[in-house]
Amino acid sequence: MKKIAVWGFRSVPAFAQGLVRDLRVRWALEEAGLAYESRFIGIEERHSDTYQRKHPFGLVPVLESSEGTLIESGAIVHAIAEHCEALMPSDRRAETLAWMFAALDTVEPPVWTLSVMDLQHRDEEWAKLRRPAAVDQVRVRLTALSEWLDGREYLLGRFTAADILMTTALRFIRHTDLVAGFPLLDAYVKRCEARPAFQTALRDQLADYARNEAVAA
Amino acid sequence: MKKIAVWGFRSVPAFAQGLVRDLRVRWALEEAGLAYESRFIGIEERHSDTYQRKHPFGLVPVLESSEGTLIESGAIVHAIAEHCEALMPSDRRAETLAWMFAALDTVEPPVWTLSVMDLQHRDEEWAKLRRPAAVDQVRVRLTALSEWLDGREYLLGRFTAADILMTTALRFIRHTDLVAGFPLLDAYVKRCEARPAFQTALRDQLADYARNEAVAA
Numbered sequence: 001m002k003k004i005a006v007w008g009f010r011s012v013p014a015f016a017q018g019l020v021r022d023l024r025v026r027w028a029l030e031e032a033g034l035a036y037e038s039r040f041i042g043i044e045e046r047h048s049d050t051y052q053r054k055h056p057f058g059l060v061p062v063l064e065s066s067e068g069t070l071i072e073s074g075a076i077v078h079a080i081a082e083h084c085e086a087l088m089p090s091d092r093r094a095e096t097l098a099w100m101f102a103a104l105d106t107v108e109p110p111v112w113t114l115s116v117m118d119l120q121h122r123d124e125e126w127a128k129l130r131r132p133a134a135v136d137q138v139r140v141r142l143t144a145l146s147e148w149l150d151g152r153e154y155l156l157g158r159f160t161a162a163d164i165l166m167t168t169a170l171r172f173i174r175h176t177d178l179v180a181g182f183p184l185l186d187a188y189v190k191r192c193e194a195r196p197a198f199q200t201a202l203r204d205q206l207a208d209y210a211r212n213e214a215v216a217a
Numbered sequence: 218m219k220k221i222a223v224w225g226f227r228s229v230p231a232f233a234q235g236l237v238r239d240l241r242v243r244w245a246l247e248e249a250g251l252a253y254e255s256r257f258i259g260i261e262e263r264h265s266d267t268y269q270r271k272h273p274f275g276l277v278p279v280l281e282s283s284e285g286t287l288i289e290s291g292a293i294v295h296a297i298a299e300h301c302e303a304l305m306p307s308d309r310r311a312e313t314l315a316w317m318f319a320a321l322d323t324v325e326p327p328v329w330t331l332s333v334m335d336l337q338h339r340d341e342e343w344a345k346l347r348r349p350a351a352v353d354q355v356r357v358r359l360t361a362l363s364e365w366l367d368g369r370e371y372l373l374g375r376f377t378a379a380d381i382l383m384t385t386a387l388r389f390i391r392h393t394d395l396v397a398g399f400p401l402l403d404a405y406v407k408r409c410e411a412r413p414a415f416q417t418a419l420r421d422q423l424a425d426y427a428r429n430e431a432v433a434a
Contacts, residue, residue: 056365057323057358070311072318079311094287094296101289104322106274113330126346141274148273 001083004029004036007054007062008205009043010212015119015175021073022061023205024168028077028161030197032084038208039064074104074165081161088161099155099162107145108169110137115172138178146182153191167192218300221246221253224271224279225422226260227429232336232392238290239278240422241385245294245378247414249301255425256281291321291382298378305378316372316379324362325386327354332389355395363399370408384409 006029008022022038029036045051046058055062055071062069063076070076078100081088088096114134121127145166148155155162170179170189180186192198223246225239239255246253262268263275272279272288279286280293287293295317298305305313331351338344362383365372372379387396387406397403409415 052361052364057319057361059323067311070315072315072322074318074322075311075315078314094284094292097295098287098289098292101291101321102274104318105289105291105325106276108322109326109329112326124346126343129341129343130347144269144274147269 001034001080002066003064004034005039005064006036007039007041007064008060008208010040011209011216012043017206017209018202019168019171019174020060020205021168023201024073024164025061025063025076025080026201026205027164027168027198028080028084028087030200031087031164031195032080034080034083038204040208040212074100077161077164086159087164089156089158092156092160095156096160096162099160100165103162103165103169107141107166108172110134110141111169111172114138114176118175135178138173142178142182142185146185149184149188154188159192159195163192167198218251218297219283220281221251222256222281223253224256224258224281225277225425227257228426228433229260234423234426235419236385236388236391237277237422238385240418241290241381242278242280242293242297243418243422244381244385244415245297245301245304247417248304248381248412249297251297251300255421257425257429291317294378294381303376304381306373306375309373309377312373313377313379316377317382320379320382320386324358324383325389327351327358328386328389331355331393335392352395355390359395359399359402363402366401366405371405376409376412380409384415 006022006025008020012020026036026038041051041060048058052058054064054069057071059071061073061076062071063079067079070079078088078097081096114131114137117127117131117134154160155166167189170185173179179189223239223242225237229237243253243255258268258277265275269275271281271286274288276288278290278293279288280296281287284296287296295305295314298313331348331354334344334348334351371377372383384406387402390396396406
């Protein structure tokens with residue numbers, strides 16, 4: 001994989017900085033030791049014909065490389081992991097992918113629902129009525145995940161691509177104390193976020209927003 | 218892959234019959250020509266210690282085979298597709314996986330949200346207040362998907378594992394006329410559902426529920 005470019009948004013509101021899904025791709029690339037360039041679109045350009053030729057749903061991230069164009073953070077992280085034994089051990093590929101799907105399809109949906117409710121609809125009546133049940137649904141998943149992590153430092157024991165997706169999914173509720181309520185889970189997220197590759201990816205994503213905003217000002 | 222068993226629920230309410238996610242696995246196995254046995258748990262047994270050793274989140278499906286135990290419908294369908302060139306062409310693996318993730322992470326979330334709202338919370342005040350916006354969010358995805366399918370019989374041109382996940386995701390709103398409002402998309406779903414492998418998988422899932430209910434009665 002050569003000449004790598006990662007597409008993200010040029011700028012996002014403060015509450016979303018450090019949450020946008022190109023962070024996952026940046027993190028995986030840092031873990032794999034692959035250099036990349038960041039590219040940007042304005043949120044308002046998402047549904048332009050030009051951008052929709054790159055991403056049919058007008059979303060980020062998109063990965064461009066010598067191997068072609070790829071959409072979906074899960075698929076992109078998997079493609080990077082295929083180049084990196086440390087992210088996906090060759091004898092545990094199916095298991096790694098299963099936990100990648102578990103992060104995105106079992107844990108992220110209730111977490112994302114609560115995140116959107118709190119960060120974008122906090123004062124709306126439906127959100128006030130629904131929030132207690134949404135919190136309960138998050139707790140059901142966090143309880144099971146915390147039990148799984150009892151005796152494991154990472155989802156598969158050792159760090160893999162699945163931890164990149166799980167950690168970034170759990171970050172969507174960083175504005176709550178829900179994860180902190182599960183000490184094993186809290187320690188797990190902090191352990192993942194302490195990795196130099198995560199720190200570099202996050203710093204670079206935030207620095208890009210700051211630079212783009214300075215140019216636009 | 219030998220001695221395959223697929224776990225699903227012993228019985229589900231009528232509105233959910235034909236929607237539970239073991240259908241995806243059954244369909245993929247039929248497309249791949251792999252024989253399997255169905256195994257069942259009661260919904261109330263989901264969080265038992267015994268079942269949580271099989272599935273940490275207490276969900277279905279689980280696939281058991283000579284290759285071990287696997288969770289997550291996306292990961293299971295991918296594992297089956299790795300044994301079947303027809304489900305995942307060897308020169309288009311990354312693209313197939315990208316569309317599998319697109320089905321589960323970009324299309325399914327708003328579709329599932331609307332489905333749960335309508336089928337489980339129809340008379341609740343929050344659902345009444347939120348439904349118009351939930352429908353709009355589904356339409357945004359269906360519009361982009363319909364544009365993508367203009368000139369394509371299937372997501373990748375030819376049928377792959379991604380179509381199994383996309384079709385079963387869209388089935389969650391079969392109680393609405395939303396898909397019917399997009400003629401290309403409607404034709405796509407009907408084309409996928411007309412496949413003999415889908416028909417067999419659906420018939421067997423429904424027959425298992427009927428048999429299990431008769432035993433319980």
